[in-house]
Amino acid sequence: xxxxxxxxxxxxxxxxxxxxxxxxxxxxxxxxxxxxxxxxxxxxxxxxxxxxxxxxxxxxxxxxxxxxxxxxxxxxxxxxxxxxxxxxxxxxxxxxxxxxxxxxxxxxxxxxxxxxxxxxxxxxxxxxxxxxxxxxxxxxxxxxxxxxxxxxxxxxxxxxxxxxxxxxxxxxxxxxxxxxxxxxxxxxxxxxxxxxxxxxxxxxxxxxxxxxxxxxxxxxxxxxxxxxxxxxxxxxxxxxxxxxxxxxxxxxxxxxxxxxxxxxxxxxxxxxxxxxxxxxxxxxxxxxxxxxxxxxxxxxxxxxxxxxxxxxxxxxxxxxxxxxxxxxxxxxxxxxxxxxxxxxxxxxxxxxxxxxxxxxxxxxxxxxxxxxxxxxxxxxxxxxxxxxxxxxxxxxxxxxxxxxxxxxxxxxxxxxxxxxxxxxxxxxxxxxxxxxxxxxxxxxxxxxxxxxxxxxxxxxxxxxxxxxxxxxxxxxxxxxxxxxxxxxxxxxxxxxxxxxxxxxxxxxxxxxxxxxxxxxxxxxxxxxxxxxxxxxxxxxxxxxxxxxxxxxxxxxxxxxxxxxxxxxxxxxxxxxxxxxxxxxxxxxxxxxxxxxxxxxxxxxxxxxxxxxxxxxxxxxxxxxxxxxxxxxxxxxxxxxxxxxxxxxxxxxxxxxxxxxxxxxxxxxxxxxxxxxxxxxxxxxxxxxxxxxxxxxxxxxxxxxxxxxxxxxxxxxxxxxxxxxxxxxxxxxxxxxxxxxxxxxxxxxxxxxxxxxxxxxxxxxxxxxxxxxxxxxxxxxxxxxx
Amino acid sequence: xxxxxxxxxxxxxxxxxxxxxxxxxxxxxxxxxxxxxxxxxxxxxxxxxxxxxxxxxxxxxxxxxxxxxxxxxxxxxxxxxxxxxxxxxxxxxxxxxxxxxxxxxxxxxxxxxxxxxxxxxxxxxxxxxxxxxxxxxxxxxxxxxxxxxxxxxxxx
Numbered sequence: 001x002x003x004x005x006x007x008x009x010x011x012x013x014x015x016x017x018x019x020x021x022x023x024x025x026x027x028x029x030x031x032x033x034x035x036x037x038x039x040x041x042x043x044x045x046x047x048x049x050x051x052x053x054x055x056x057x058x059x060x061x062x063x064x065x066x067x068x069x070x071x072x073x074x075x076x077x078x079x080x081x082x083x084x085x086x087x088x089x090x091x092x093x094x095x096x097x098x099x100x101x102x103x104x105x106x107x108x109x110x111x112x113x114x115x116x117x118x119x120x121x122x123x124x125x126x127x128x129x130x131x132x133x134x135x136x137x138x139x140x141x142x143x144x145x146x147x148x149x150x151x152x153x154x155x156x157x158x159x160x161x162x163x164x165x166x167x168x169x170x171x172x173x174x175x176x177x178x179x180x181x182x183x184x185x186x187x188x189x190x191x192x193x194x195x196x197x198x199x200x201x202x203x204x205x206x207x208x209x210x211x212x213x214x215x216x217x218x219x220x221x222x223x224x225x226x227x228x229x230x231x232x233x234x235x236x237x238x239x240x241x242x243x244x245x246x247x248x249x250x251x252x253x254x255x256x257x258x259x260x261x262x263x264x265x266x267x268x269x270x271x272x273x274x275x276x277x278x279x280x281x282x283x284x285x286x287x288x289x290x291x292x293x294x295x296x297x298x299x300x301x302x303x304x305x306x307x308x309x310x311x312x313x314x315x316x317x318x319x320x321x322x323x324x325x326x327x328x329x330x331x332x333x334x335x336x337x338x339x340x341x342x343x344x345x346x347x348x349x350x351x352x353x354x355x356x357x358x359x360x361x362x363x364x365x366x367x368x369x370x371x372x373x374x375x376x377x378x379x380x381x382x383x384x385x386x387x388x389x390x391x392x393x394x395x396x397x398x399x400x401x402x403x404x405x406x407x408x409x410x411x412x413x414x415x416x417x418x419x420x421x422x423x424x425x426x427x428x429x430x431x432x433x434x435x436x437x438x439x440x441x442x443x444x445x446x447x448x449x450x451x452x453x454x455x456x457x458x459x460x461x462x463x464x465x466x467x468x469x470x471x472x473x474x475x476x477x478x479x480x481x482x483x484x485x486x487x488x489x490x491x492x493x494x495x496x497x498x499x500x501x502x503x504x505x506x507x508x509x510x511x512x513x514x515x516x517x518x519x520x521x522x523x524x525x526x527x528x529x530x531x532x533x534x535x536x537x538x539x540x541x542x543x544x545x546x547x548x549x550x551x552x553x554x555x556x557x558x559x560x561x562x563x564x565x566x567x568x569x570x571x572x573x574x575x576x577x578x579x580x581x582x583x584x585x586x587x588x589x590x591x592x593x594x595x596x597x598x599x600x601x602x603x604x605x606x607x608x609x610x611x612x613x614x615x616x617x618x619x620x621x622x623x624x625x626x627x628x629x630x631x632x633x634x635x636x637x638x639x640x641x642x643x644x645x646x647x648x649x650x651x652x653x654x655x656x657x658x659x660x661x662x663x664x665x666x667x668x669x670x671x672x673x674x675x676x677x678x679x680x681x682x683x684x685x686x687x688x689x690x691x692x693x694x695x696x697x698x699x700x701x702x703x704x705x706x707x708x709x710x711x712x713x714x715x716x717x718x719x720x721x722x723x724x725x726x727x728x729x730x731x732x733x734x735x736x737x738x739x740x741x742x743x744x745x746x747x748x749x750x751x752x753x754x755x756x757x758x759x760x761x762x763x764x765x766x767x768x769x770x771x772x773x774x775x776x777x778x779x780x781x782x783x784x785x
Numbered sequence: 786x787x788x789x790x791x792x793x794x795x796x797x798x799x800x801x802x803x804x805x806x807x808x809x810x811x812x813x814x815x816x817x818x819x820x821x822x823x824x825x826x827x828x829x830x831x832x833x834x835x836x837x838x839x840x841x842x843x844x845x846x847x848x849x850x851x852x853x854x855x856x857x858x859x860x861x862x863x864x865x866x867x868x869x870x871x872x873x874x875x876x877x878x879x880x881x882x883x884x885x886x887x888x889x890x891x892x893x894x895x896x897x898x899x900x901x902x903x904x905x906x907x908x909x910x911x912x913x914x915x916x917x918x919x920x921x922x923x924x925x926x927x928x929x930x931x932x933x934x935x936x937x938x939x940x941x
Binding site: 243 | 802805810826840877881884923926
């Protein structure tokens with residue numbers, strides 16, 4: 001029995017009676033900092049908090065030894081990495097009574113600006129719209145603490161932001177007490193106003209000078225107890241929603257930077273091919289609207305008055321290309337290399353009863369709807385860059401290196417991003433824009449086209465997952481999973497330039513990838529002797545995480561095999577999981593979907609339910625899906641679309657610890673569910689002769705309205721936890737597993753590869769490779785409605 | 786260089802540009818109206834969906850020379866009546882539809898046109914009608930989009 005090794009469940013901190021005051025009597029104290037400034041400025045450092053206990057004891061027959069993520073997972077790593085410098089985050093109280101905070105993270109729609117406003121509003125008794133949260137420029141002094149990845153944002157920033165905000169609130173109350181000559185305990189704060197019992201009112205703006213500190217100093221502060229929360233945990237709409245629905249939200253390519261003209265790059269037909277020579281560069285320079293054409297390291301850059309004319313210039317270029325990094329390769333040749341690299345299974349086949357599974361997960365595009373883009377103005381040994389970047393410090397470092405100028409001469413502004421899912425951990429466009437601007441000697445607004453993004457952009461790596469489990473009549477003796485993947489690029493490291501350099505060292509990336517795998521993957525079932533190992537093979541692809549790195553694939557393989565194990569011992573898939581899950585918190589999520597989703601209800605032939613489970617990010621999740629694989633559904637006619645089996649109903653339960661914003665959490669789960677549908681059923685890239693075929697959203701079949709489930713029920717489970725876990729990627733894995741299981745149960749066919757349509761004939765005519773960008777149609781007025 | 790004149794969000798605009806430049810770039814790069822987004826340039830993703838004379842269209846796939854002097858082009862910026870949001874925009878807010886927001890101007894313009902089309906054809910704004918909408922949302926907020934379209938339709 002191994003569970004006794006886990007830390008005991010945390011004891012609740014003593015509760016302060018509901019005075020709402022900040023005197024840290026009897027409550028756990030945190031250290032904040034007053035910063036010398038004319039108005040109130042506070043800062044905070046991250047303080048180690050041990051809130052999470054291990055799973056409770058389980059009655060399952062053969063407990064597995066604890067796996068790393070159960071005690072210390074990726075979120076812990078990211079928080080530990082950010083610990084030394086987190087004290088540099090600052091909250092400022094403005095003279096107009098509002099509060100400002102520059103979040104050292106990147107928001108690409110996951111709603112962290114809104115949730116950060118909520119956290120500050122809670123601690124300072126403000127309305128959410130009285131808090132201004134902006135995205136911080138690259139701040140190299142933050143070291144590790146400026147990366148947006150691994151679903152870590154809320155987990156890593158929750159406490160330090162609260163500490164700073166609580167200190168600001170304490171100082172404002174103290175200042176009000178002095179001005180009003182009242183005992184601070186008789187004052188109350190709400191909506192940015194402090195009142196005394198006689199009804200006298202002061203606003204935070206009135207108080208910010210009086211509350212300011214003349215010197216930097218350390219101050220102890222306590223946080224608001226959870227039972228007094230009025231903002232955290234209440235549904236809050238995204239605070240930028242009005243800007244979005246009126247078209248005012250400003251993305252990188254919407255910025256108007258003087259003379260930063262549209263720029264597009266002519267790219268090679270092969271993946272990562274490079275330019276050798278250009279036959280007609282001067283002719284293209286004379287085309288309408290074109291201002292500059294220059295050869296750069298990744299292709300030939302065309303700058304023009306409009307993007308349309310830059311694209312026309314790209315299409316007119318005649319370029320001789322060098323081979324790419326996947327020259328001559330295709331899906332099958334890459335798969336053969338992966339198979340050759342699969343690590344051996346320890347338990348021999350054919351000894352006792354074994355259940356085996358071997359699954360292939362094809363390349364998937366990490367393209368968000370906003371394509372890669374950045375604005376760069378490089379001149380006189382300085383560079384100013386604007387772009388949606390989740391890792392601006394590493395970008396700043398790489399750009400400085402590329403341009404041959406000091407890092408301090410590069411200013412990186414983080415813009416709001418149009419979707420990321422992992423993609424914007426990389427800054428491919430920013431690096432390119434900087435090079436192009438330096439080469440042309442002019443500012444550029446560089447944008448990848450959709451074809452660029454799909455064919456040359458970041459991909460989720462192809463992988464295989466091989467599983468062997470040995471069973472007796474009613475227990476699982478061993479479970480081995482060997483995940484073998486085209487190497488995932490982690491050269492963004494943990495966000496900081498030094499780490500990025502380390503990951504680029506020989507062997508560095510594998511170690512990092514293995515670390516991420518070890519820190520994130522856990523088998524949630526008591527499967528006896530349980531091992532899961534990763535091997536990665538570097539084959540020159542532009543890879544990256546995509547709403548998670550390994551979990552959706554690892555979980556899909558595991559859940560399909562789990563259904564087979566259940567069948568082997570003659571049990572229902574839900575009952576089997578329930579019995580083998582490691583603890584009651586997990587079972588609560590599984591039970592919730594079984595009950596709400598009516599597990600076991602009668603289903604028509606050709607349709608079925610499937611159930612899946614996943615644990616990660618300090619949370620647990622379960623999905624129950626229903627799928628319709630009947631011919632009338634599969635073959636629904638949709639022009640240039642893929643229909644296929646339809647997921648008709650999803651019930652999803654999530655316990656991710658303390659929930660800041662249930663509306664935002666539900667939105668993240670919804671997105672993850674729609675991602676899972678695409679990953680299992682419809683969307684993949686095809687590698688042929690050294691290039692990816694897909695160049696359009698009508699080639700790469702991400703979930704569309706006609707694929708999305710008509711019924712979706714997301715259950716946010718109550719959690720006793722005092723800390724938030726990670727949510728951004730959490731909706732995918734359990735759902736992917738459940739869909740794969742449902743498909744197998746509906747059709748009687750256990751899929752061996754994903755997505756299940758990968759080997760179907762293309763329902764489209766592939767776009768030409770040369771020119772690399774398809775021409776915009778001219779018949780748009782024929783399709784009005 | 787030819788001059789092109791039309792009405793954009795209620796204002797007369799004139800722009801000097803080659804005939805074959807697609808309207809999306811005229812609107813975004815030359816007129817600075819950035820609500821309609823680029824997502825593919827080939828009339829697939831629908832992120833640039835706007836209205837021409839009240840009907841949905843995709844300016845990425847229309848040459849500026851095909852826009853007549855009398856044409857009224859409306860982008861997301863022109864949908865609200867001053868500070869008063871269009872019912873579809875309000876429905877989007879009420880259901881907290883957007884995530885990153887990049888596709889949402891196109892989604893809203895498509896939704897408004899789809900409801901008008903259904904009304905004109907005497908059809909219900911049901912799941913089948915909504916599934917005719919091709920706009921991609923890579924954040925996957927489709928289910929809230931559905932709810933918002935149905936709610937917005939009731940107030941249109």
